[in-house]
Amino acid sequence: MPQKPPDGSPPPDDGALPPAALAELTERALGAYVHVPYCAARCGYCDFNTYTAADLGGALVSSVGLTTFVDIATKEIRLARAVLGDADLPISTVFIGGGTPTLLSAGDLARLLHALDAEFGLAADAEVTTEANPESVDPAQLEQLRAAGYTRVSFGMQSDRPHVLAALDRRHTPGRVSEVMRWARKAGFEQVSLDLIYGAPGESEADWAASLRAAVQLGPDHVSAYALTVEEGTKLSRRVRRGELLEPDDDLLADRYLLADEILTAAGLTNYEVSNWSRGPAARCRHNLGYWRGDHWWGFGPGAHSHVGGVRWWNVRHPAEYAARLGAQRSPASAREELDASTRRVERVMLGVRLAEGLGVAELDEAGLAACADLARSGLVEPGALESGRVRLTRRGRLLTDTVVRALLPD
Structure with missing residues (x-):
């Protein structure tokens, strides 16, 4: 999510939606996205709405941090139920993203899921995903998440080459991904996904090929591969501007993409969206398909975006303001637009x-x-x-x- 949200109109304090938007509710599936905006450290290329301990006055465990995040987000979940009315709206997909969601305890992530289920109900076949950094999980946490109802985990692998991980400011080592994959399988996750990034400074074609082969050898059900983009305001953009690093070349990125498609396809993963491959239709990310097909989703958390029936809105970005609005029984929406x-x-x-x-x-x-x-x-x-x-x-x-x-x- 970019640093500067789009322009929009002021939303009502109670978050109410136009009758025309509500009339479309039962026509499409409803998904839930929860943005957990906390990270142990910020990667140099990232411009997502995230906060480290330094950003929050020296501690993530604070009144606007990890210890109360679920309680605050639950207030928005209750608000969403009130706004959407009494219609039978079981949630078909849940995606917990960030940030680093697994900085929350397994118990807190279970509470988030329980709050959604209590207000809306989860569809019998609901897809429930959490993102995870490889260094932020352990076997017990993964087992607890699976027992709580999470069906899918997406690990931020990014690369298998140590110098590429260093260029991206990633904290895990290549071998850690193999470990967490084994733990997730043992925990019984139905689907395990890996995220990769290509075009990082210092990454050769051989490096990218090695990362792809390492990824497919781990047997993921799903792989996302994204070109590195230099976003304004990031540490990476400042280093490019100073001439310390070269911005990725479009032709090079195209070659990297073709190599990804070749290796992933040969490994039995089929491209179903430009940047995503899955091991058959059942392994496609249904939550993201909802975005691409124009379904309804409510985004919970600081800076999260939502869409219901042609109305799109986005929340205030800072955790403190998000908490203050909900504490005052006001919608955390910053602005919205009716399409x-x-x-x-x-x-x-x-x-x-x-x-x-x-x-x-x-x-x-x-x-x-x-x-x-x-x-x-x-x-x-x-x-x-x-x-x-x-x-x-x-x-x-x-x-x-x-x-x-x-x-x-x-x-």
Whole structure:
């Protein structure tokens, strides 16, 4: 989540949503995202809304830190239930992200899940994910999380090369990922995912290939691979600006992506979204699919974003202000926007085209439809899928997703 949120309109203090948004509630699945904004240390490339002990006056265990986070977030969960009314809205997916969610105890993470279940109920087949840094978990914690109802864990591996991890300011060693994977399997997690980053300073093609091979040898059900981006305001951006490090080159990043697709595909992982691969449909991240398909989700926690029925809003960013608003029985939302039909269609095109299932041509206007033939001739979308009424990116098209979107959404 970027440092500066978008502009928006002031939301009501009680968080109430327009009747038109509430009328759509039962049309799509509801997901819950919980942003745990605490980290032991901040990685140099990260611009997420996170806070270390130094940021909070010297201790994460404070009135706005770990010890009371679940109690405060539970107030927002109750607010969400009141705003969404009495409709039967079982939560289909839960994703605990951050930050480093596993800085919370297993007991606190279980309490978060219990609060969601108490207010909304969890669907019988709910997917429940927590992110975890490899150095922030142990076997007992993973066993407790699985017993509490977590079904999926996503480890931030990033790289298998020590010097690349150092360049990214990651704290774990390569061997630690193998350990936590074994612990997660022993604990009985249904799905285990790994996150990787390519294009880090000092990373060679051989380094990236080694990281990919190390990842697939661990047998994950799911892999996400993202290009390193230099975000303004980060330690990495300052080092690039001073000339200490080179910004990743677009052609190099494209080569890294192709190598990832080659190695992951050969290992039996299928690309289902531009940056995500899974071991079959059942291992796809259903929570993230909800984002890409335009489902409803409520984001709990400082700086979290939400979307219900074409209304999007985002919370205040600092934990102290978040706690103060909820303590005063006010919504923690900072601002919101109501999307008109045209904007919602644009977003459906931008997100839907990223999926391997493709985008239905019914979402396109006349100009977008006219562009499809040129995109097929250019090798960016599959001609056969187009004949069947869907826009599906080719492998080359995935490298040029922004180009495809601009063609499908001409001014």
